[in-house]
Amino acid sequence: MRSPREVAVVGAGLVGCLAACYLARRGYEVTLYERRPDPRHAAAERGRSINLAISERGIDALRRVGLDEAVLKAALPMPGRMMHAPDGTLSFQPYSADGRRAINSISRAELNRTLLEAALGMPGVRAFFEHRLTGLDVDSGRMDFATPGGAVSRTAPVVLGADGAYSAVRARLQSLPGFDFSQDYLDYGYKELTIPARDGEFALDPGALHIWPRGQAMMIALPNPDRSFTCTLFWPKSGPGSFAELDTAERFAEFFAAHYADAHALMPDLADDYAHNPIGHLVTMRTDPWQVRGARAAVGLLGDAAHAIVPFYGQGANCGFEDCVELDRCLAETGDDFPEALARYGARRKEHADTIAELALANFVEMRDKVASRSFLLQKRVEHG
Ligand code: FAD
Numbered sequence: 086m087r088s089p090r091e092v093a094v095v096g097a098g099l100v101g102c103l104a105a106c107y108l109a110r111r112g113y114e115v116t117l118y119e120r121r122p123d124p125r126h127a128a129a130e131r132g133r134s135i136n137l138a139i140s141e142r143g144i145d146a147l148r149r150v151g152l153d154e155a156v157l158k159a160a161l162p163m164p165g166r167m168m169h170a171p172d173g174t175l176s177f178q179p180y181s182a183d184g185r186r187a188i189n190s191i192s193r194a195e196l197n198r199t200l201l202e203a204a205l206g207m208p209g210v211r212a213f214f215e216h217r218l219t220g221l222d223v224d225s226g227r228m229d230f231a232t233p234g235g236a237v238s239r240t241a242p243v244v245l246g247a248d249g250a251y252s253a254v255r256a257r258l259q260s261l262p263g264f265d266f267s268q269d270y271l272d273y274g275y276k277e278l279t280i281p282a283r284d285g286e287f288a289l290d291p292g293a294l295h296i297w298p299r300g301q302a303m304m305i306a307l308p309n310p311d312r313s314f315t316c317t318l319f320w321p322k323s324g325p326g327s328f329a330e331l332d333t334a335e336r337f338a339e340f341f342a343a344h345y346a347d348a349h350a351l352m353p354d355l356a357d358d359y360a361h362n363p364i365g366h367l368v369t370m371r372t373d374p375w376q377v378r379g380a381r382a383a384v385g386l387l388g389d390a391a392h393a394i395v396p397f398y399g400q401g402a403n404c405g406f407e408d409c410v411e412l413d414r415c416l417a418e419t420g421d422d423f424p425e426a427l428a429r430y431g432a433r434r435k436e437h438a439d440t441i442a443e444l445a446l447a448n449f450v451e452m453r454d455k456v457a458s459r460s461f462l463l464q465k466r467v468e469h470g
Contacts, residue, residue, distance in 0.1 A: 100388030226382030
């Protein structure tokens, strides 16, 4: 196949937009197709990971295309984690020995907008919104989309699926012989809650990722630039203290007040958040291979489409950003032989993605349980209040 200069990226989320930046820098004509309306004009979806932690792995990928400063200027550094005991006692655990290294709380919507604007600011990049991929012919690279104006078809010699955990591109590959795919759901769900600003200031220390470890369950909170905190409650789906058991506003509030008392006192909108924010699922998805070579097209997967992981290491997006770096490296090594570069990229990245998937699962046990044990508690103990 002639080395193509046109690439279709399905999904203008975090990874699709960064991939477009990398590809445009190599001189490719990139077309992004996104199911949702243009995020530059739309409000963030309620209750879907409003913020996320970006760490050095992700920052490195941003730095290589000159986007680290634009992204980090809106970020809140978190140099450690603050543990909240049931009696309200606080203990700070720094992430690095010198206390200077931090992970960064960033608004998902803001990050997506920054990356999209960066991509569209580069020569050869364009985007079509409200284009939901409904079909893909791997041999020809023909893509079918549902749009508000009806069905449309487009063709590209390279199609990259950056369309998230429930990827339509991957679904098409799954029907091909020799393609392995697995998904494992945790028996846990998550719900987002809010601690608003108090008298215009942060109600908790903004220089930490806050954790309420409660044995079989936990809550975390990350600061936002508007001085609120977005909290994520990770609870079992069934059994004692689960979403199924605490299924009315009254039961939920009573249980929450008993087990998360210090946070409860800071949450005037708890009943509203509980009623309106959905319960999200936690899934690990593994895929092999990450690419398929058709007769006249090459198809590859990036980001969650290739490797959805549970969020307990805060590495899903970071890992997807690293995919972009590796694909770029493989394109350089192969003289932009796209099918060959995709094969090399997938073979190299898979073991890293599998490893972070395992670490993320293990970190759930550590965060909800072990970080609260006496032997684990380090250094600074801060009296509540
Ligand atoms: P997505 O962000 O899901 O983007 C996919 C895009 O494709 C979307 O815009 C979607 O609309 C579009 N799309 C989907 N289907 C179609 C279709 N058929 N046609 C066209 N477009 C389509 N990661 C971190 O690094 N740090 C964190 O702290 C962190 N916290 C998290 C907390 C929670 C609760 C969760 C659930 C995840 C968290 N993650 C975190 C993981 C992170 O959100 C994902 O890894 C990241 O969003 C993956 O980016 P992506 O671009 O691959 O997929």
